[in-house]
Amino acid sequence: MTQAPLRRLIDLPGLDALEMKALMKPSVADPDNRDDYPEIAEAAKACFGLTPEEAEAVALPDDWDSIERLDGFDLTDAFEAEGWDVTDSKRKPLRMIRHWALPLALAMRGVAGELPFAPEPGPDEAGDDWGSKMAAEATRFRKR
Template sequence: MAKPTLIRLINLPGVRDLEAKALMNSRMADADAREHFPELDEVSRALFGLTADEADEAPRPEGWDRIERKPLKDQIAAFEAEGWDVTDDKLRPLRLFEHFNVQLWLAIRGVAGQLPHIAEVEDDFGHAALAADAARFRRDRR
């Protein structure tokens, strides 16, 4: 049975660009970076309908398991179980993971915010990898 395709957070509008900026400026991944980089809140509001601060303040339902505070490895596995990939193209956790994880958990569980409109998301990673493999195959056969 084929593994279901995961929705990649990095492919949502604006996330890949922010990840690239965070690569050049590691300060962007800091917990207090939102006050210095307003684009983090802009992308969060556009995708989930709320900012990270609003997500932190959102009331949790009774029995909430505090998944957003679990270790990174556990959250990545839990996101995969929910159909989401929160890693980069090299399967490392996103640098900006902690700026989006709470909003995504709240939206997935229907507590606050909203899930992004998935039809707009393009999964170019798989297509790019296939194209690269095909080009390598053609080149090596000559």
């Protein structure tokens, strides 16, 4: 059985542009500067159905594990275990992850907000090598 591919946080609408902005201007990634960049709240609302401020106001369940407070690779590993890739192309945690961690965690666990629609992976995306199987079957058919 193959594992479903991870959903990439950076692929959600608007997050890649903000990640690039944080690369050019590191203060964008600092949660203390969130009020200076309204596009952060807009992107979070569009992706998760709630802003970072709304996420902070949500009453967390008693068994909440505070996944959003982890650092570095502990954070990326925890999200990966839940089906999300929160790294960049170099496999480093996203610069903007402090803004997205809590809204994403709340939405993926069904506590508050919602996750954007993701279509079911097709045969080639599922990692079961469907194309190669079809080519082999075609070759066997032609030999008959």
